[in-house]
Amino acid sequence: xxDNEEFVNTLxxxxxxxxxLKEAKYSEDMISLFLLxxxxxxxxxxxxxxGDNKKSILNKINFQGMDxxxxxxxxxxxxxxxxxYKVLSAETEKIYGISKExxxxxxxxxxxxxxxxxxxxxxxxxxxxxxxxxxxxxxTIEEKEGENE
Numbered sequence: 001x002x003d004n005e006e007f008v009n010t011l012x013x014x015x016x017x018x019x020x021l022k023e024a025k026y027s028e029d030m031i032s033l034f035l036l037x038x039x040x041x042x043x044x045x046x047x048x049x050x051g052d053n054k055k056s057i058l059n060k061i062n063f064q065g066m067d068x069x070x071x072x073x074x075x076x077x078x079x080x081x082x083x084x085y086k087v088l089s090a091e092t093e094k095i096y097g098i099s100k101e102x103x104x105x106x107x108x109x110x111x112x113x114x115x116x117x118x119x120x121x122x123x124x125x126x127x128x129x130x131x132x133x134x135x136x137x138x139x140t141i142e143e144k145e146g147e148n149e
Contacts, residue, residue, distance in 0.1 A: 012094060020127065029106045030120045033071070035099035037124025039078050042092060044125070045132045046085040057081050061121060065114025068107055074121075075100060 007028070008021045017038070021031055044055035060077045062070060079096060082088050112120070 011098060013098065016131075017127070024123075026120075027111075028102045029110060029112055032099050032102035032106065033112075033117060033120035034124035034127070035095050035102075036071075036075065036078060037121040037126075038128045039082060039087075039092060039096055039099070039124075040121065041125045041128025041132070042087045043078065043081045043085050044129065046087055050085075058125075061118060063118055066117045066121075067114055068110050071103065071117060072107075075103065 004025050004027070005022045008018050008026075008031070011018065011021075011031075013035070021034065024030075026034060040057055040061070043057045047055045047057060057078070060074055060081075066074065082092060082096070
């Protein structure tokens with residue numbers, strides 16, 4: 001077992017997420033942003049199911065790239081949206097805590113580029129969104145269109 005696998009095994013997150021992070025060989029800073037992206041996915045799922053088809057939480061991401069200061073703002077914005085959309089639970093609070101702890105631990109020596117920051121956030125976002133769609137917890141576009149007829 002390598003260092004990455006040992007570290008990921010210590011995290012209190014779901015096994016499917018652990019397996020992905022081990023396979024992808026994500027570092028602590030990458031994991032921090034991946035987990036933040038998962039939370040953005042959770043908020044986005046709630047927004048979508050409440051009729052916000054564009055998932056306005058995604059407006060908080062600068063797709064051209066984000067520096068550490070913008071990431072700090074994003075952490076704050078995501079937590080606020082988690083409260084607003086009632087996504088706060090023991091599980092999401094735990095994910096937020098792990099993500100924030102890893103970010104704080106590594107922010108003074110941050111190695112990811114502005115574009116990589118966005119990439120790893122979107123990695124977590126897409127992981128969560130995909131899981132929601134295949135489990136039926138997010139309505140598909142076809143289902144929403146059927147409701148509007």
